[in-house]
Amino acid sequence: MKKAFTLIELLVVIAIIAILAAILFPVFAQAKLAAKKTAELSQAKQIGTAAQIYLNDFDDTYMPTNYRNNTTATFTGSNFGEVHWSIMVMPYLKNADLFVSPADPNGGWAPTCFDTTTNNSGKGAPAGQTSRCDLAGYNPGIYTTQVPRISWTSNQMIMPRKRTPADTSNVVSSTVVDGISQTILLTPFTDKVGCMTKSGENRSYRATFAVRDSASFTNSFSNALPATSQLWAMTKAETVTVFNCNITNADLPSANDHVLRYANPGRFGSNGQTGNNYVMTDTSAKYSAFDKTIDVNRFMWGKAGYSLGGANVIDRVSGQPVN
Numbered sequence: 001m002k003k004a005f006t007l008i009e010l011l012v013v014i015a016i017i018a019i020l021a022a023i024l025f026p027v028f029a030q031a032k033l034a035a036k037k038t039a040e041l042s043q044a045k046q047i048g049t050a051a052q053i054y055l056n057d058f059d060d061t062y063m064p065t066n067y068r069n070n071t072t073a074t075f076t077g078s079n080f081g082e083v084h085w086s087i088m089v090m091p092y093l094k095n096a097d098l099f100v101s102p103a104d105p106n107g108g109w110a111p112t113c114f115d116t117t118t119n120n121s122g123k124g125a126p127a128g129q130t131s132r133c134d135l136a137g138y139n140p141g142i143y144t145t146q147v148p149r150i151s152w153t154s155n156q157m158i159m160p161r162k163r164t165p166a167d168t169s170n171v172v173s174s175t176v177v178d179g180i181s182q183t184i185l186l187t188p189f190t191d192k193v194g195c196m197t198k199s200g201e202n203r204s205y206r207a208t209f210a211v212r213d214s215a216s217f218t219n220s221f222s223n224a225l226p227a228t229s230q231l232w233a234m235t236k237a238e239t240v241t242v243f244n245c246n247i248t249n250a251d252l253p254s255a256n257d258h259v260l261r262y263a264n265p266g267r268f269g270s271n272g273q274t275g276n277n278y279v280m281t282d283t284s285a286k287y288s289a290f291d292k293t294i295d296v297n298r299f300m301w302g303k304a305g306y307s308l309g310g311a312n313v314i315d316r317v318s319g320q321p322v323n
Helices: 007-057 085-093 236-242
Strands: 066-069 081-084 152-154 184-188 211-213 231-233 275-280 285-289
Touching (some): 007 275, 081 085
Antiparallel strands (some): 152 184
């Protein structure tokens, strides 16, 4: 007589396999994410090394986030185009693919204005992003000078939005940065198109930070801070409000429109302790939970508005400069 499994035995085996799979699949997913985190950190270190070589070549001065070439102060009727920091460090990095994080679900953002006839140099754009040269104000045939896809943005306290001489924000020397190994230079972009989009334009050229003007929450800081204002470290509640666009995936109401919207609230982690790999101003790279970056006792977005005239960043509770 042939021996065989009974139906009940088969069902028991299947049930055991299903239980094991349910236990192991989350473990596999976590292991995969951990591998991506490590790979991204390696890429961040390589971008940091490129930034260090740039510093050596430019008298220890960090690159601006962006500038506009062939432009007048008013931009009117000009054949200008945005030149992005990624292009400034490309000669030292060589490989544009290093600007795309392996953990970025979008495969990096495309430039705000890219050439659709070449499909962004064959790299395309993530779902929800289209080329908006019309909103950028470029003349026909002019495009954003930027790597085709990018997962990183800059800290505007260190890398100013210096579009033309009319913008009074300015480039920063590494010698003036207090706590150079504890200050963020580059941070991952948000994954959400709703956070990246303002007035229909995907702003992959924009910088970010977790500091606000005491007089205006929505100051975009193209210019040095007015004498009547202070630089305030943003509170946890303020960052939660701004990061809400990551939940709704919708453009922010104007009252909450702060440049922190472009930053990632945390690509890695769980249980409310999410964080990112950051490139620091000493060009090293390290992981930190986002909430730790806004801790006024170890504030990581810059102890002063280095690109904005040098005013101290203030802790509103104590009224004293952040540490």
